[in-house]
Amino acid sequence: MTCEDVLSRLDEYVDGDLAEAEFQEIELHLAGCAHCRQQERELRALVAEAAALPREIQPARDLWPEVAARLRGAEGARGVLVRPAVPRWMRTTSLAAAAAVVIALSAALWTRGPGPVTPAGPRALHVTPVAAGAAPADLLEAEREYAGATADLMAALDRQKDALTPEARATLDANLKTIDDALAEVRTALRRDPGNAQLTHLLTSTHQKKIGALQRVVRLNRT
């Protein structure tokens, strides 16, 4: 094996990527060639240095304000509402769990207490948990409660209207319309097949999506 042969395979030799026979051949050559040994030492030094480079480098400036601005506004204007994707586990929860999530999320924004929506004192948000494949009457009641929660959020958003840019509001409205269209489709399908558990779940999860979207906009406007 010549020096040229060895040097062309030195990377794989140093990385341990050679078959045993070839590895031994290079070992043999290196034992008798000072030039190639020097090349090997230098290569190993570079590889070791690269592996030891610091894992962290702090940027010269704080990037968070720009990241946050994109999450709040610009991304939303491109059609992606400012929110992380709903986790898969959350999408596949039962109707009851979905309703519970709505209650828990909403508790952060509203205090309980009966009465109509007013700027001074928001009304209670209470969604009765219902099971997948629930009776139409239970589903209707749940729909009413979701509608109430949505109305509360829309009222809160209206109170914040000065904080929302026209573009962001337009994006929000477009997203809400998409969700409303989806809700209408699911309701139509449910009328044809009232006991369908998957459709029942889809209906509530779509409500949940709408409420989650509104909550996030309301919350982000407060920050």
Add this chain to the structure above:
Amino acid sequence: MEADPRAQERALVARAQAGDLEAFEALYRANRGRVYALCYRMAGEATLAEELAQDVFVRAWQRLGSFRGESAFSSWLHPLTVNVALSERRSRRRRTSRVMTTDDPSAYERPVVPKTGPEASVDLDRALSTLPAGARAVFVLHDVEGYKHEEIAKMTGVATGTSKAQLHRARRLLREALDR
């Protein structure tokens, strides 16, 4: 607040998944150094690295729903960072290919590294920034981040042999640049 850092992180992720931007900011602050380091080395310059790092966190927010907490958040973020950096390189290559006047890559193979930094790692990072983009990406992924050629080939969409050739080229140029 829980004492276990993993538990704290899980709690932050859960809050962020529910839309809590403050929780996500905490995740950003804990991970920005690691993300920026990888972006900086892959991009070869600070301004682009800042943009890439921002893109990583925006994309992380959008995909947070797919994080199940089975690994550390930083482990989940790492391949996402690599993907963002590689995607940018691919789109930049497409843009550049429209204005390049030569097909001879050796024309871009003469890194000049001013040696002003006292620390070897600073020298190496500086030398890295002078490499051609393809060679730099493979060197960073293989020698700095520890990926195998097969993994790099899959990520970058090239043959394993091409990845090996790029690594060889990168190491040769770096040794020349560092005068070793």
